[in-house]
Amino acid sequence: MKASEPGLNGGSPSEEKKSYKIHFFTLALITSISLIWSVYNETVTRRPWKDYQKEFFRLETAKLEKELEEAKNAIPADEFKEIDGKLRKLREEFNKKEKSNEYKNAIKELDKKEIKLLEISQGLQFAKSLTEEAYFLYQQAFDKGGNYQAKKAKWEKLFAETEKWGPVVKKATAERDEIRKKVDSFKGEIPEFEEKLEKYKENIAKIEKKLDILSKKIPEINQIVIQDFSRNNFDEPILKADRCLSCHLGTDRKGFEGFKEPYRTHVNYEIFIEKHPVEKFGCTSCHDGQESGLAFYDAGHAPKDKKQETEWKKKYDWHPISHWEKPMLAGDFIQSSCRRCHALEEDIQGAPVLSEGINLFREKIGCVNCHLVKGYEDVNKIGPSLKNIASKVNPSWIFQWVKNPKWYHAKTRMPNFLLSDQETASVAAYLLNLPKDETWRVYKLRDGVLGNSALIAKGKELVRDIGCNGCHSVGITEIYQNNSRDIAPILTNIGNKTTPEFILNWILNPKRYNSKTLMPNLRLTANEAEAIVAYLYSLRDSNFKKIEDIEQKIANKTEAEKGLKIISDYGCYGCHEIPGTEKLGRVGAELSNFGNKELYELAFGYAKQVERSWLGYALTKIKTPRIFETEVVVQRMPDFKLNDEEAHALAVLLKGFRDEKIPKEFTREVSANYTDIQKGRKIVKKYNCIGCHEVEEKWDGANIQVALREKYSNDEINVKSYSPPRIVGEGTKVQSEWLFRFIHEPVPIRPWLSVRMPTFNFREAQANSIVRYFQSMSREEVFYHYLEEKEFTAQEKAEMKSLIDTLQCLKCHQFGKGGAGISAAELAPDLSLANGRLKPKWIIDWLTNPQPLMPGTRMPNFFYDIDEDGEKSELLPEPEKKMELLRNYLFSLKQ
Incomplete structure (x- = not known):
C-alpha cells in the first residue's frame, strides 16, 4: 500500500502502524496489581479473625506443651523406672517361653479350638436361618388359611435340631477358654505391669493427642446458628448466624482464664456458659452487636468508658458502627440483657448492678409507682399512708418536709419536687384538711413523763437495747452512714415532727394507726413505752422554725383545692395513699421499651452540654430530671439526689427495659x-x-x-x-x-x-x-421431722445423767426455769425447748462440730477434735453412740 492510499476503514496508514504495547503493558500491570491486591485484601486484611485464631493456636500449643512437661515431671521417676524394669524383665522371660515347644503346642491347640468353635457357630447360624425361614412359611400358610400343619411340623423339627446346637457351642467355648487361659498364663504378670505403666502414660497420651490435632488445625469461621431467639415486628422467628467465636475462641472453654482478650475463658463460667451454653444462646443474645461481623468494627464493639474509647481509636481506628440498632453492650450494661429471659426476677445471679437497679426502681425509691413497666404492674406503694396525717404531724414540719425532704433526712427516699412556697403550702393545706380518724388514740401519757431526765436516760437505753436501731437511725450516726437509703424513718429530731401522744400510741400498737405499716409490735409495757416517749420527744432541733401564718394557710379551702391539683399533677398518690386520688393513674411515661429508644426519640431540649447518646440522656435525666424542660415540654419528675452508683444501676436497668418476645424455651425454668x-x-x-x-x-x-x-x-x-x-x-x-x-x-x-x-x-x-x-x-425437702418416742431403760437413763454431769451441760444451759447462778453472758439456750424446736439430725451435726454452724459460738467440741483439714479424732469413746443418747434424751423432755 502506498502512503497516499487510505488505510483500512478509511484510517491513516501511519496510525495503523503505531505501537500500543506500552499502553497494553501498563494496563496489564495495573490489572495484575489490582488482582494481587484484591486477593490479598480478600484473604488477609478482610479476615483478621485468621490472625486471632493463629495466635490462639500458638497460645494453646504453648499451654499444652507446658502441661505435657508437667505431666512428665509428675511421674515418680523411681517408681516408673522400677515398673518399666520389671516389665522389660518379664517380657524377656516371655520371649524365651515363646520359643518353647510347650508354648507352641498350646498356640496350635488354641488355633484348633478357635476354628472348631467358628465351625460350630456357623452351623448354629445356618440352623437358625433355616428355622426362621420355616417359621415364616408356617406363619404365612396359617394367615392364608391353607394347610399349614406340614409346615408347622417342619418348623418344629428344625427348632428342635437348632436347640441341640446350644450345649455343643457351650462346650466348644469352654474348651477354647481353657486353652486360652493356659496360653495367657505364659505371660504371667505382664498385663498387670502394662496396665500400671499405661496409667502413668495415660495423661501424657491425651495431651500428645491434643497437640497432634492442634498442629493440623487451620483457621476457619466458627458459626453458631441461633433459632427462634429473636423475632421481627411480625412475630416471626429470625435465624441468627453468630460468628463471635471466630475470634473469641477461649470463651466457652475452661482453662484459659489467665489469657487476655479475645482468648480468655468467659468470666463467671459456671453462671454464664454452663447455664447458658453457646450452642443454644450464642453470644449476641446477651452481648448484642452484629452477629455476622468478622472484624472488630463490623462486630459492633462498644467501649465501656472514655479511656477504653481512646485506646480503641488509637489501636483499631474505632468509631461507632453505622446503621446497626444494637451495638454491643459494654461494661455493666451487659447485665441489662439478663432481663430478656429473667424479666420477673429481682435478685439475678451474676448481675449485681442490675439487681441493685431493680431494688432501687421497685423498692428503695419506688420509680415503679409513677412509671409503668410490664411485669411490675401490681407493686405496692412504697410511701406511708397520708389519709390521717393531720392527726400525726406538726404543720410547720410537714411544710418544710414537702418543700425539701433532705432538710430533715439527707438519705430519705422521698424526692424533692422543687415546689414553690405557695405550692408547698397548698399541698400541706390539702393533706392537713383531710378527715381525721381519732380511733388510734387509745393510750394517754401520764403527767411528769416529758422532760424527766431519768426516764429519758432509760428510754435511750431501751431504744438501743431492744433493737430499734436494727431499722431506725437514732442516737448512732454510724448506722445512718452505713445505709445508702433509709430503711425506716430517721428518729433524730422526731420531737419537732409529731406529738408525744402519737409516739406513745404508735409504739404500743402501730397497726391501730396504719394497718398496712411494716412497723412491728415490740410488746412494750406501759412503763417502757413512756420511757421511750420521753427520750424520743426530747430529740428536738432547737433551731426548728415555725412557719408564720401556717395555720391560716392550712385553713384556706381554696389552697386545699389547689393542693389536690398539685398532688394530682405530680403523682404524689403513686407512693402514698391519699384520699381523693384513688382513681388516678400513673403520671410518668411508660418505660417498658425505654431501652430500645433511638436517639431521635429522645428530647434533649436546650441541654447542649449533654452527650447525644442514649446513655448520656438516661444518666442526665436520672440525676437532673428537669434539665430537658422547654416551653412546650413540661417536666415534673422530682429530684432524688441519687449518687453516681445509684444512677448507674438505674441506667443499667433502664437499658434492660426492652419489650422483646423471648420464646419460653430460652427463659429460665423456675423450680x-x-x-x-x-x-x-x-x-x-x-x-x-x-x-x-x-x-x-x-x-x-x-x-x-x-x-x-x-x-x-x-x-x-x-x-x-x-x-x-x-x-x-x-x-x-x-x-x-x-x-x-x-x-x-x-x-x-x-x-x-x-x-x-x-x-x-x-x-x-x-x-x-x-x-x-x-x-x-437449706435445700431441705422433707418438711416435717420427728423422732420416734421410746422408753429408756434404767441403764440408759443412768448413762444420760452421767453424760450430762460429765459434760457439765447445766453449767451454761438451763432446763425450763433453771439456770440459777449463771451469768447472762454465759447463759445458753433452754434445753427444754429442743424437743419441739430443733431437728434431730441438726443436733447430731451441732454436737459433732458447732463452729461451722455458728461461727464464734462458745459451745465447745466435746466429742471430736477436728483439725484444719477436717480430720476427726475422738475425745470420748463411742462418740456417735453418746451423741445419739444425748439427742434422744433432749427429745424425751417435756416442754
Missing part, C-alpha cells in the same frame, strides 16, 4: 425451690430482718451490731453473745411447725438477750413463705 427462695427473700428484705440477723452470707445484721458495739465498748465477744442469732441454715436447724408458730408468736429462746424479736403480725401466707424460704435455702 418451686427457687420460687420459694425469691418469695421469702422479698419478705425478709421488706421487713428488714437483715437489720438484726445474719440471714444469708451477704447480710450480716450490721445495724444492730453497731448499737451493741457502743454498749459493750467494741468487745466483739459480748457483741456476738448479745446479738440476735445467726439464722443462716435455719431450715436445717429448726422444725417448720415451730418456726411458723414462732413467727406469729415469738417466745424467748435466749433469755439473756435484751434485743427483742418483735411481732410482725404476718398473714398466714407470709409466714408460710418465710418458712419455705428457710427450708429451700
